[in-house]
Every structure is written in C-alpha cells, then in structure tokens.
Amino acid sequence: MDGADLELQGLMRAIGHQARSAASALALMTPQQKDTGLRAAAQSLRASAQAILAANALDLKAAEDRGTAGSFLDRLRLDEARLESIAQAVEAIADLPDPVGRILARWSRPNGLTFERVATPLGVIGVIFESRPNVTADAGALCLKSGNASILRTGSESFRSASAIADAMRAGLQQAGIPANAIQLVPSKDRAAVGMMLQGLDQNIDVIVPRGGRSLVERVQAEARVPVFAHLEGLCHIYIDRSADLEMAKAIVRNAKLRRTGVCGAAETMLIDRACFATHAHPLVEMLINEGCEVRGDRAITALDPRIVPAQDQDWHTEYLAAIISVAMVDGLDGALEHIARYSSHHTDAIVTEDHATAERFLREVDSAIVLHNASTQFADGGEFGFGAEIGIATGRMHARGPVGVEQLTSFNYRVRGTGQIRP
Amino acid sequence: MDGADLELQGLMRAIGHQARSAASALALMTPQQKDTGLRAAAQSLRASAQAILAANALDLKAAEDRGTAGSFLDRLRLDEARLESIAQAVEAIADLPDPVGRILARWSRPNGLTFERVATPLGVIGVIFESRPNVTADAGALCLKSGNASILRTGSESFRSASAIADAMRAGLQQAGIPANAIQLVPSKDRAAVGMMLQGLDQNIDVIVPRGGRSLVERVQAEARVPVFAHLEGLCHIYIDRSADLEMAKAIVRNAKLRRTGVCGAAETMLIDRACFATHAHPLVEMLINEGCEVRGDRAITALDPRIVPAQDQDWHTEYLAAIISVAMVDGLDGALEHIARYSSHHTDAIVTEDHATAERFLREVDSAIVLHNASTQFADGGEFGFGAEIGIATGRMHARGPVGVEQLTSFNYRVRGTGQIRP
Numbered sequence: 001m002d003g004a005d006l007e008l009q010g011l012m013r014a015i016g017h018q019a020r021s022a023a024s025a026l027a028l029m030t031p032q033q034k035d036t037g038l039r040a041a042a043q044s045l046r047a048s049a050q051a052i053l054a055a056n057a058l059d060l061k062a063a064e065d066r067g068t069a070g071s072f073l074d075r076l077r078l079d080e081a082r083l084e085s086i087a088q089a090v091e092a093i094a095d096l097p098d099p100v101g102r103i104l105a106r107w108s109r110p111n112g113l114t115f116e117r118v119a120t121p122l123g124v125i126g127v128i129f130e131s132r133p134n135v136t137a138d139a140g141a142l143c144l145k146s147g148n149a150s151i152l153r154t155g156s157e158s159f160r161s162a163s164a165i166a167d168a169m170r171a172g173l174q175q176a177g178i179p180a181n182a183i184q185l186v187p188s189k190d191r192a193a194v195g196m197m198l199q200g201l202d203q204n205i206d207v208i209v210p211r212g213g214r215s216l217v218e219r220v221q222a223e224a225r226v227p228v229f230a231h232l233e234g235l236c237h238i239y240i241d242r243s244a245d246l247e248m249a250k251a252i253v254r255n256a257k258l259r260r261t262g263v264c265g266a267a268e269t270m271l272i273d274r275a276c277f278a279t280h281a282h283p284l285v286e287m288l289i290n291e292g293c294e295v296r297g298d299r300a301i302t303a304l305d306p307r308i309v310p311a312q313d314q315d316w317h318t319e320y321l322a323a324i325i326s327v328a329m330v331d332g333l334d335g336a337l338e339h340i341a342r343y344s345s346h347h348t349d350a351i352v353t354e355d356h357a358t359a360e361r362f363l364r365e366v367d368s369a370i371v372l373h374n375a376s377t378q379f380a381d382g383g384e385f386g387f388g389a390e391i392g393i394a395t396g397r398m399h400a401r402g403p404v405g406v407e408q409l410t411s412f413n414y415r416v417r418g419t420g421q422i423r424p
Numbered sequence: 425m426d427g428a429d430l431e432l433q434g435l436m437r438a439i440g441h442q443a444r445s446a447a448s449a450l451a452l453m454t455p456q457q458k459d460t461g462l463r464a465a466a467q468s469l470r471a472s473a474q475a476i477l478a479a480n481a482l483d484l485k486a487a488e489d490r491g492t493a494g495s496f497l498d499r500l501r502l503d504e505a506r507l508e509s510i511a512q513a514v515e516a517i518a519d520l521p522d523p524v525g526r527i528l529a530r531w532s533r534p535n536g537l538t539f540e541r542v543a544t545p546l547g548v549i550g551v552i553f554e555s556r557p558n559v560t561a562d563a564g565a566l567c568l569k570s571g572n573a574s575i576l577r578t579g580s581e582s583f584r585s586a587s588a589i590a591d592a593m594r595a596g597l598q599q600a601g602i603p604a605n606a607i608q609l610v611p612s613k614d615r616a617a618v619g620m621m622l623q624g625l626d627q628n629i630d631v632i633v634p635r636g637g638r639s640l641v642e643r644v645q646a647e648a649r650v651p652v653f654a655h656l657e658g659l660c661h662i663y664i665d666r667s668a669d670l671e672m673a674k675a676i677v678r679n680a681k682l683r684r685t686g687v688c689g690a691a692e693t694m695l696i697d698r699a700c701f702a703t704h705a706h707p708l709v710e711m712l713i714n715e716g717c718e719v720r721g722d723r724a725i726t727a728l729d730p731r732i733v734p735a736q737d738q739d740w741h742t743e744y745l746a747a748i749i750s751v752a753m754v755d756g757l758d759g760a761l762e763h764i765a766r767y768s769s770h771h772t773d774a775i776v777t778e779d780h781a782t783a784e785r786f787l788r789e790v791d792s793a794i795v796l797h798n799a800s801t802q803f804a805d806g807g808e809f810g811f812g813a814e815i816g817i818a819t820g821r822m823h824a825r826g827p828v829g830v831e832q833l834t835s836f837n838y839r840v841r842g843t844g845q846i847r848p
Contacts, residue, residue, distance in 0.1 A: 024765070024791075027791065028788070028789060107810065109808070109809075109810055113799055113803065113808075115809060115810075120791070122821055122822075123821060206821055206822075207822065227651065227822045245844070248844040251844060251846055252844065252846060254846075255846035255847055256846075259846070259847055341448070359841075363839040363841075364452070364839075365452060367448075367451065367544070367837075368837065369837055369838065370837065370838045370840065371837065371838070371839055371840070372840040372841075372842065373839075373840070373841045373842060374841070374842040374843055374844050374845070375537055375840055375841075375842030375844070375845040375846075376845065376846045376847050378846075378847040379537065379840065379842075379845070379847055381847075384533070384537075384847065385533075385539060385838070386531065386533055386539075397546055397547060397630055397835040398546075398630075398631065398651045398822060398823040398835065399822040399823040401835060401836060401837060402837065402838050411821040411822065411825060412825060413791075413792065413793055413794065413795065413825060413826065414793065414794045414795070414809070414826050415787040415788075415795055415796075415797075416794065416795070416796040416797070416799055416803065417783075417787075417796075417797045417798070417799075418796065418797060418798040418799030418803075419798055420669070420672040420675060420676065420798050420799070421798070421799040421800065421803070422675055422676060422678075422679035422680075422683070422799075422800045422802075423679055423683055423800050423802040423803055423805075423808065
C-alpha cells in the first residue's frame with residue numbers, strides 16, 4: 001500500500017468511527033429531536049442555495065467540458081426549484097411516522113415473562129450512488145429518520161454539488177443539536193474508497209445500499225462483505241390471461257411499458273395467453289407499435305405484423321429500459337408461471353385477468369418481491385406503496401425486499417420483563 | 425483443481441440444484457402437506473431405530489478408538505430414549521403454526537390498490553454443524569416446516585449417525601409425497617464441501633446457519649458469500665442495580681451463571697452498582713463461591729474475599745462457558761451501560777432492579793439482541809420465547825436477530841390487488 005492509499009485508509013477509518021459514534025447517539029434520540037434536526041437541515045439547504053448552485057455550476061461546467069450527454073447533464077443540473085423540492089422532500093421525511101421504537105410484537109409466557117419485539121436502528125448505512133445530487137439529501141434524511149448514521153459516497157461528476165448539499169445539511173443538524181457526523185459524505189473521489197466501504201470499515205458499516213446502474217450494483221454485490229440492499233435489474237413481466245379485459249389490459253400494458261421506460265418497474269416482457277391470442281394479441285401489439293414501442297416477438301407474435309422483430313433468446317433475458325418490449329404467447333397460467341420462473345429477476349411481475357382464482361394463483365406462485373393483479377408494474381415504488389419515500393428497491397430474500405423505506409432501515413431486539421424468573 | 429475436487433464440486437452442484445428444485449415445490453405446499461410429511465418422517469425415524477442405533481454404534485466405536493473425551497461421546501451417543509425424543513421433537517415442529525402465508529401487514533391506498541405483505545419461505549438453507557446427531561432431524565424439520573429445503577453438513581464424527589437419520593427422514597417424506605430432496609445431507613466428509621457451501625453453490629443456498637463452536641462460526645462468518653444467521657459468542661452481562669432486591673438478585677445470578685455454564689445465554693460478567701456495593705456485593709460473591717464458581721474481580725471485588733482472583737483485562741472479553749465469572753463494580757446505570765457497550769457481544773444482557781425507570785432505560789439503551797429485566801439470561805432460547813424450537817441464536821442486525829425459529833426462517837413478498845390502476 002502506498003502513501004496515498006494509507007492516507008485514504010486512515011481517512012475512511014476515521015469516517016467509520018465517527019459514523020458509529022453518531023449512530024450510538026442517534027439510536028437514543030427522541031422522534032422530536034430527529035425531526036427537528038431534519039427540518040433544520042431542510043432550512044439550511046434553502047439558506048445555502050447560493051453555495052449549492054455555485055458548486056453545481058462547476059460540476060455542470062466540468063461535465064460539459066468533457067462532452068457529457070444532455071440527459072446526464074439534466075440529471076446533474078440543480079436550480080432554485082429543484083433545490084426547493086429537495087428541501088421539501090427532507091421535510092416530508094421528517095413528517096413520516098417514526099419507525100424506531102415500534103412494538104412489532106408483544107406476548108407473554110405461562111411463567112409470567114412478557115416479551116416485546118421492538119424496532120431499533122440498523123446502525124451505519126453506506127450509500128454508494130452516481131450522479132443525481134438529490135440522493136445526498138434523500139438518503140441522508142431517510143437514514144437519519146430511521147435512527148441510522150450514513151456514509152454517503154457520490155460519483156465524481158456530482159462531487160461538488162453533493163459536498164455542498166451535505167455541508168448544508170450537517171450545519172442544520174448541528175444547529176439542532178444532532179451530531180453533524182450523522183451524515184457524512186466521503187470527501188475523496190478515489191475509487192479505492194468504495195472498496196474500503198464494501199469491506200465494512202472495520203465493522204463500522206452495517207449495510208450497503210448502492211444506487212445506480214447495473215455495473216455499480218454488480219460490483220457492490222460481488223465485493224461487499226456486508227449485507228447489501230439492492231436489485232440488479234427489474235426484468236418485469238406482464239401476463240395477459242384469457243380472462244383479461246382487453247381495454248384494461250391495453251391501459252395497463254401502455255402504462256407499465258411506456259409511462260417511464262427507464263425505471264426498474266417498467267415492464268420488459270408481455271406474455272399473452274394462447275386462449276385469448278386471437279382477440280387480444282393484435283390490439284395490444286398494435287397499440288404498442290402506434291405508441292412508438294419496438295416489439296420483438298416469438299413466432300406467433302411476428303406473424304401479426306411485419307413491423308415486429310423476431311425475438312432472440314437473449315431478448316427474454318434483457319431489461320431494455322427503453323421503448324422496446326419482448327412478447328411471447330404462452331399456454332395459459334402454467335405457461336406464464338414457467339416463463340416467469342425462468343426469466344424473471346424476481347423484482348415485479350403482474351397479471352391482468354378478471355378471473356379471481358387465476359389471479360390468486362399468480363399472486364401466490366410467482367416468487368418476486370412484488371406481484372400485482374390488474375395494476376401497472378410501475379407501481380413498484382416506495383412512494384406508491386405509501387412508504388413516503390424509498391432508498392431503493394431490493395430483490396434479496398433477507399430483511400428488506402421490495403421498496404426499502406424507513407421501516408426497512410430498522411432492525412429489532414427483544415425486551416423481556418420479569419419479576420425474578422429463573423429457568424428451571 | 426484435481427480430479428477428486430472436480431468430482432466433489434459436481435456432487436455439491438447437483439445437491440444445490442436438487443435443493444432449489446425441492447424448495448420450489450415446498451413453497452407451494454399446504455400446511456397439511458408439510459405437517460403430514462414431518463409426521464411421516466418422525467414415524468420413519470422410529471421404524472429405522474435399529475439402523476440408526478447401529479450406525480451410531482459405529483460412530484461411537486470410531487470416536488472411542490481415537491480416544492475421544494467422555495463428554496463428547498455423551499453428546500454423540502444415541503439410545504432408544506434419545507431417538508424417541510428426536511422423533512417427538514420433529515412432531516412438535518409439525519404441531520407449530522405454519523409460518524408461511526401469514527399476512528404480516530395489509531393496507532390500501534387512496535387509488536384503491538390493496539397491499540399485503542405475506543410471509544414466504546427463504547428458499548434453501550445450508551446448515552453446518554458438528555457432532556450432535558439430533559441436529560440433523562431438528563434442523564431439517566425446522567427448515568421444512570418453514571417451506572425451505574435444507575442442505576445439512578455434519579461433522580465427520582457423527583457422519584454415520586446423521587446419514588442414517590437423514591435417510592430415515594427422507595424415506596418418510598417420500599412416502600408422504602414430499603420430495604426427499606427437501607432434506608439432503610452432504611454425503612462427503614471432505615472439508616472442501618463446506619467451502620463450496622459457503623460460496624452458495626451457484627446461488628442455490630440462500631442462507632447459512634452454522635451450529636457449533638467458535639472456530640466453526642468464525643470460519644463461516646469470514647468466508648461465507650451468502651447471509652449467515654449466527655452468533656460468535658454470548659458474552660452476557662448481568663447488572664445488579666442499587667434498587668435490586670438482594671434475594672432476587674442472588675437467585676437470578678445463580679441461575680444465569682450456573683444453571684448450565686456451557687450455553688450461549690450463560691452470564692459471564694456481573695456488574696454491581698457502587699451504591700449497593702456495601703450491601704449486595706459480598707452476599708452475591710459468597711453465594712457464587714459457595715456454589716463452586718470461580719470469581720475474578722476488579723480491585724473492589726478482590727478486597728471482599730481472599731479466594732477471589734484478580735481479573736485481567738482479558739477477562740472482560742472472555743466467554744468462559746465454565747463455572748467462572750468476572751465481576752466489576754460500576755458507577756450506577758451509566759457505568760453499567762458503558763461497560764456493556766464496550767464488552768458485550770450484543771447477545772443477551774440483563775438488569776436486576778426494582779426501579780421501573782432504571783429498568784426501562786436499560787432495556788432501551790442496551791444494544792443487544794435480547795435484554796431482560798429481573799429475569800435470568802438463560803431464557804435466551806427459542807423454546808423459552810415460545811417459538812417452539814430454534815435453529816440457533818443470531819446476533820447480526822439483519823433479518824434474524826435473537827432466537828431463530830420457524831418465523832425467522834421466512835422471507836416475505838408484496839401482493840398488490842387492483843382494478844385496472846395505472847400510475848399517473
């Protein structure tokens with residue numbers, strides 16, 4: 001290890017220790033203290049608008065000089081209105097019910113012992129993200145609301161913007177009597193810092209949340225030595241059953257595929273029941289093509305329209321995140337279940353049907369974090385679930401699955417009350 | 425990789441695939457099907473008594489030939505009565521409420537969507553254990569009850585006994601129409617098989633549960649690439665507050681330390697409030713010494729009795745698992761909280777006090793999986809919690825914390841029902 005690495009390691013270790021110490025303090029704070037801190041952080045974001053926008057202008061200039069694409073610049077850009085939304089989002093998080101201290105279960109035993117399972121913070125959460133500067137505020141606020149300290153690592157493109165946002169929030173927290181180290185932004189652009197976080201900073205990170213593209217999530221999942229809340233991809237299916245209402249199916253498919261094509265809950269594959277193929281397939285595919293969506297189909301589908309591209313095997317594995325959809329005919333519910341079991345990323349899958357028993361079987365048998373009946377896959381979102389906000393969506397089977405909101409950012413312990421009981 | 429390793433790898437891969445396939449079938453079984461299978465497995469254990477006891481005799485003979493210690497032989501030994509207890513334990517697991525399909529939460533949104541959070545199996549659970557043959561039956565049954573397939577790896581000393589038990593259970597399952605591969609015992613004693621399990625067998629193991637001594641758990645925690653439900657040690661504290669009832673304190677301390685010294689919930693350190701030191705310290709320490717417990721104390725404690733050994737710094741870090749206790753005087757609740765935060769393994773810690781506010785602060789501020797007021801630390805056990813049985817106790821902060829019973833061996837997903845909702 002050379003001198004620079006050693007210096008970085010010392011820096012990251014100090015960040016880990018500071019986070020753990022802040023987490024211990026946060027775990028004992030009242031809901032009011034945390035909420036006051038979050039509101040002060042929001043106010044401080046507003047008061048620091050000039051500094052934040054100036055930092056953002058430097059990030060934008062550097063990105064433009066590198067010839068960065070317009071869509072990327074748009075994600076990076078802040079203005080007064082966007083900054084106000086960021087501050088309001090922090091206040092909305094303060095307004096959520098406190099997830100810590102909830103009694104998750106309570107029971108007693110014949111010997112008189114009473115048991116409570118109580119929600120507690122997780123500890124320290126490491127968040128690794130790319131270019132959206134608002135993630136700094138969102139992630140920091142969600143972690144703090146749930147009593148956790150956060151260590152945030154932003155992509156280098158938004159480094160100045162994220163630093164200015166973090167500085168403003170920390171100043172607000174401190175004014176409200178919350179340790180500023182409840183939210184820390186890694187002050188180095190060195191990629192080695194990410195590797196150190198993935199090792200857990202001497203057990204001072206309890207969970208890692210990557211927010212970004214596939215390559216980031218892949219690296220995190222491959223290297224992390226601490227639990228990860230993430231999804232690699234959202235290869236979401238929508239199955240049109242023989243009993244589907246055609247107009248409802250069209251509306252749901254249009255929304256699921258095209259409302260926003262770049263989100264993880266966007267549908268990527270449509271499966272059509274052979275039993276309603278004659279009536280439903282052409283109108284559905286026609287609708288998609290007319291809406292500007294490229295359709296890639298199996299043999300039955302390509303026969304419907306010369307504009308349909310034959311699907312390759314790879315298509316069933318592909319999360320397009322674009323106005324492209326793969327479409328296959330399947331043999332009823334069993335065929336749909338088989339296709340989904342084989343290709344789904346276990347994120348979100350939906351059925352459209354008027355048949356209750358078929359819907360219930362689909363909901364029970366599809367092994368995905370979110371399964372829907374007669375609703376768009378784009379509801380796969382913590383806000384739409386009523387969670388207030390989410391730090392991401394997870395497809396792991398442990399702890400957090402589906403949208404990760406403030407409740408999912410908690411752990412629990414058991415509190416047992418007795419009157420002198422000893423074990424026989 | 426040489427030929428033998430390649431062969432083992434092929435074998436382990438096949439076990440992984442078989443487990444995944446059994447898990448898919450188990451996930452859709454009714455509670456009745458699973459319970460019938462478990463009862464058939466219990467009956468098959470009884471019917472196979474001769475074969476199981478013969479296999480056990482060979483394990484015992486081999487262990488004796490190696491000059492193994494008596495206590496180890498006792499753990500390994502089976503007889504008719506012990507085998508009957510094993511069969512009854514499997515039936516008791518069948519009698520538990522089914523943890524799969526529980527509605528963990530239910531709510532609806534203003535747009536009419538209804539949400540359910542429903543318990544689902546975890547998938548495939550790898551259990552790595554040492555010499556107790558009953559773990560084969562317990563672990564296999566707990567996993568199956570919660571809809572999971574299990575891959576069991578036993579220590580080589582109990583290999584024949586465990587194999588005979590697994591064979592009997594698999595035969596029972598098969599008769600009841602449950603895939604025999606719901607429970608698989610790794611048929612190789614090669615230690616490399618453990619390493620392969622820790623890598624997750626091509627994502628065909630979802631969680632690893634190590635059951636055994638510290639070196640096993642340490643290896644598993646260091647190497648596992650999948651989540652681990654475990655605790656490394658139970659360094660449990662018992663704090664005697666100024667408001668403690670002395671007689672209650674004596675009974676609880678005696679039980680917490682000496683009921684069984686080798687269990688993870690046994691107390692290892694007693695902390696005595698300076699404010700009641702004059703009245704409580706001597707009787708408590710005297711009681712322990714009279715009961716045959718070695719006491720290692722700080723300066724205040726050693727002054728009480730010449731038989732008390734001065735504690736070294738290492739003592740506060742030591743899980744004795746023997747009739748030895750370390751004892752310190754602390755400055756009230758704050759001193760106790762500080763000591764516990766520094767040395768506790770976050771497993772189980774207890775307070776004895778008649779003061780309600782002090783007790784509540786202890787329960788709230790001690791960051792351990794289990795915290796108790798006026799009760800023995802030896803209640804740290806799934807059976808005592810009313811979980812029916814446990815596969816182990818976990819000290820991680822994710823998913824399973826404290827006793828891991830059948831409910832903790834489940835995951836969940838979200839089932840969303842609509843009437844054509846699309847996202848605006």
